[in-house]
Amino acid sequence: MNGIRTFHHRDGTARLVCFPHAGGGASAFLALSAALPDDIEVHAVQYPGRQDRRSEPCAEAIEDLAAQAATALAGYDDRPLFLLGHSMGALVAFETARLLRGRAAVTRLFASAARPPAADWAEPDVDALADEQIVGELRRLGGVPEPVLDDPEMIGEVLRQLRADVRALRRYRCGDDAAVAAPLTVLVGTDDPKNSVAQMRDWARHTTGEHVVETLHGGHFALTERAAEAAALLTRYIRTDIAERANGGDRANGTAPADLVREILVAGVNGRRPPLSTDLTTLEETARTKLPPDAFAYVAGTAGSGATGRANRAAFEERRLVPRMLRGAVHRDLTVRLAGQRLPAPVLLAPVAAQTVVHPQGELATARAAAEVGVPFVLSTFAAHSLEEVAEQSGRVPRWFQLYLPSDRAVAESLVRRAEAGGYTALVVTVDAAYLGFRPMELDNAYSPFLRGTGIANFTTDPAFRAGLPDGAEPAAMVRRWAEISIDPAATWDGLAWLRDVTDLPVFVKGILHPDDARLAVEHGARGLVVSNHGGRQLDGSTSALDALPAVRDAVAGRVPVLMDSGVRSGTDVAKALALGADAVLVGRPYVYGLGLSGQQGVEHVLRCLLAELDLALALTGCASPAELTPDLITDQRFRSSAAE
Numbered sequence: 001m002n003g004i005r006t007f008h009h010r011d012g013t014a015r016l017v018c019f020p021h022a023g024g025g026a027s028a029f030l031a032l033s034a035a036l037p038d039d040i041e042v043h044a045v046q047y048p049g050r051q052d053r054r055s056e057p058c059a060e061a062i063e064d065l066a067a068q069a070a071t072a073l074a075g076y077d078d079r080p081l082f083l084l085g086h087s088m089g090a091l092v093a094f095e096t097a098r099l100l101r102g103r104a105a106v107t108r109l110f111a112s113a114a115r116p117p118a119a120d121w122a123e124p125d126v127d128a129l130a131d132e133q134i135v136g137e138l139r140r141l142g143g144v145p146e147p148v149l150d151d152p153e154m155i156g157e158v159l160r161q162l163r164a165d166v167r168a169l170r171r172y173r174c175g176d177d178a179a180v181a182a183p184l185t186v187l188v189g190t191d192d193p194k195n196s197v198a199q200m201r202d203w204a205r206h207t208t209g210e211h212v213v214e215t216l217h218g219g220h221f222a223l224t225e226r227a228a229e230a231a232a233l234l235t236r237y238i239r240t241d242i243a244e245r246a247n248g249g250d251r252a253n254g255t256a257p258a259d260l261v262r263e264i265l266v267a268g269v270n271g272r273r274p275p276l277s278t279d280l281t282t283l284e285e286t287a288r289t290k291l292p293p294d295a296f297a298y299v300a301g302t303a304g305s306g307a308t309g310r311a312n313r314a315a316f317e318e319r320r321l322v323p324r325m326l327r328g329a330v331h332r333d334l335t336v337r338l339a340g341q342r343l344p345a346p347v348l349l350a351p352v353a354a355q356t357v358v359h360p361q362g363e364l365a366t367a368r369a370a371a372e373v374g375v376p377f378v379l380s381t382f383a384a385h386s387l388e389e390v391a392e393q394s395g396r397v398p399r400w401f402q403l404y405l406p407s408d409r410a411v412a413e414s415l416v417r418r419a420e421a422g423g424y425t426a427l428v429v430t431v432d433a434a435y436l437g438f439r440p441m442e443l444d445n446a447y448s449p450f451l452r453g454t455g456i457a458n459f460t461t462d463p464a465f466r467a468g469l470p471d472g473a474e475p476a477a478m479v480r481r482w483a484e485i486s487i488d489p490a491a492t493w494d495g496l497a498w499l500r501d502v503t504d505l506p507v508f509v510k511g512i513l514h515p516d517d518a519r520l521a522v523e524h525g526a527r528g529l530v531v532s533n534h535g536g537r538q539l540d541g542s543t544s545a546l547d548a549l550p551a552v553r554d555a556v557a558g559r560v561p562v563l564m565d566s567g568v569r570s571g572t573d574v575a576k577a578l579a580l581g582a583d584a585v586l587v588g589r590p591y592v593y594g595l596g597l598s599g600q601q602g603v604e605h606v607l608r609c610l611l612a613e614l615d616l617a618l619a620l621t622g623c624a625s626p627a628e629l630t631p632d633l634i635t636d637q638r639f640r641s642s643a644a645e
């Protein structure tokens with residue numbers, strides 16, 4: 001009997017085949033199948049000896065289950081094939097992918113709640129355990145409904161299947177070098193009592209392709225118990241893989257970011273010069289002379305005496321890279337993955353409010369530049385153009401939306417829904433600006449763009465916001481209402497948990513500096529963090545973001561990606577942040593100066609320079625990818641003894 005079951009018949013562009021856990025049947029994936037969208041056709045493998053295959057004997061070995069599945073799937077080669085195995089099912093899926101090589105190519109393998117194939121699974125000898133002991137363990141892990149656990153006949157059936165499966169699992173052996181070619185995404189529940197994120201790293205040995213670890217909120221059965229969250233994550237991977245196949249890869253034109261150097265020098269032969277200096281640290285001084293004074297002060301300003309603004313720069317300058325030689329890093333790949341999304345480089349444009357202050361096209365020009373260069377733009381809640389208008393300019397590069405949590409939760413929810421509908425793929429919740437910092441450069445000019453009606457477009461276009469105002473409200477009334485509700489100064493971590501429950505979009509928390517806040521953010525649903533002091537604009541005297549990074553990174557121990565911003569001015573700054581543990585970096589003021597000085601072209605220039613210098617930093621430190629930038633490539637000048645100088 002063909003062991004493939006289908007719950008929802010769809011004519012999807014992709015096929016996802018799910019492999020159940022020990023003691024489980026195909027129906028374990030019913031809710032997940034329902035939560036997945038129509039473009040993904042979902043099938044589940046029914047192992048012999050259970051549910052509608054009850055009359056057949058259970059399999060003796062994982063390899064037998066894989067051989068049966070591979071035979072059934074051999075003809076599934078008419079659309080991209082994805083395999084997803086849960087717990088023991090991950091081993092069956094892995095072995096199936098190995099057998100399918102050359103028959104039906106597996107586009108990606110998802111392994112959920114499962115240790116790597118070569119690891120010791122430490123499964124107890126269930127034949128030697130009493131029924132009550134096994135039932136106790138099943139209660140602890142979840143996954144078997146209480147009524148089944150309490151029904152002697154039904155639980156007897158589950159135990160029979162489970163014992164057979166665990167016998168097969170205990171017999172299974174896999175070498176360290178057994179690998180599939182398919183990229184591999186490993187999913188692990190944040191509270192899985194059987195598995196930890198650290199144990200998942202060795203899955204990397206079992207693929208010659210990409211290896212990513214993703215966390216889901218929940219325990220051993222997070223995959224099926226949090227079906228909506230899991231479905232959103234799987235969908236992002238599947239759709240990105242399909243889009244990549246359609247494009248034939250991003251490097252199709254064969255150019256690397258570092259080729260900018262040659263491009264500029266060759267253009268010079270014909271008398272052409274770059275539009276702005278390639279030394280991005282000089283743009284601030286150019287902007288000071290060219291931008292309107294109020295606008296320049298708004299962008300350049302920091303809090304108080306500027307101590308934190310200076311510390312942000314000093315932290316980068318005090319770190320030095322230690323180049324490595326003769327490593328032949330010719331083929332470099334800047335791609336990174338964050339919360340299931342593939343980014344062409346570990347660089348994003350930070351959310352910066354009210355961009356029409358420096359250029360009439362504002363965020364529209366920035367979005368076009370981001371799309372042109374292939375760098376995601378994080379749009380501010382306080383943008384001068386609505387998020388829908390900006391989405392239209394954003395092309396195919398992932399776009400993210402930054403959210404200040406409004407005290408009117410109806411407005412907050414409405415903004416989230418609009419971001420979802422507008423194709424934004426992540427939310428960045430900024431938590432360090434419950435109050436505006438004390439910023440002398442703004443105060444001395446008595447200048448706020450918002451109070452003059454710039455930077456509130458997402459509110460004036462929002463139905464929930466407008467519902468709180470009389471029809472035909474004057475602009476001044478809108479500004480007053482905006483000032484009342486746009487940021488909730490009383491928000492607590494519960495606000496983050498609320499947001500997690502309102503949306504399936506991954507939520508990054510921006511503005512984290514303390515390791516305890518990092519842990520709290522993850523506990524309340526953050527899928528990523530941004531270590532940031534808001535470019536030194538909030539609390540003067542606070543720590544530099546780069547100095548805060550390693551402790552935050554250690555606090556989350558790989559459970560979620562950690563991004564950073566504040567003070568990044570060059571590609572080598574990006575390299576330093578990555579070497580100290582950032583997964584990606586946001587850049588703020590430099591691109592805003594590029595926008596103010598040369599519009600879209602200026603933003604493109606800044607981004608190209610950053611990426612070119614980052615690519616060269618990889619080449620000159622002998623790294624083929626951002627992941628190879630490690631702390632040993634950094635020295636900290638502050639801790640060098642004079643003898644070493």
Ligand SMILES: Cc1cc2nc3c(=O)[nH]c(=O)nc-3n(C[C@H](O)[C@H](O)[C@H](O)COP(=O)(O)O)c2cc1C
Nearest residue numbers: 299350351352353380430534535566567587588589
């Ligand atoms: C003019 C200006 C406006 C900003 N507006 C926002 C905002 O609306 N939301 C937000 O989360 N951060 C905002 N930021 C902070 C940036 O996202 C980022 O944290 C900071 O600019 C990084 O530091 P850098 O400018 O040194 O690169 C703003 C920064 C500037 C300079």
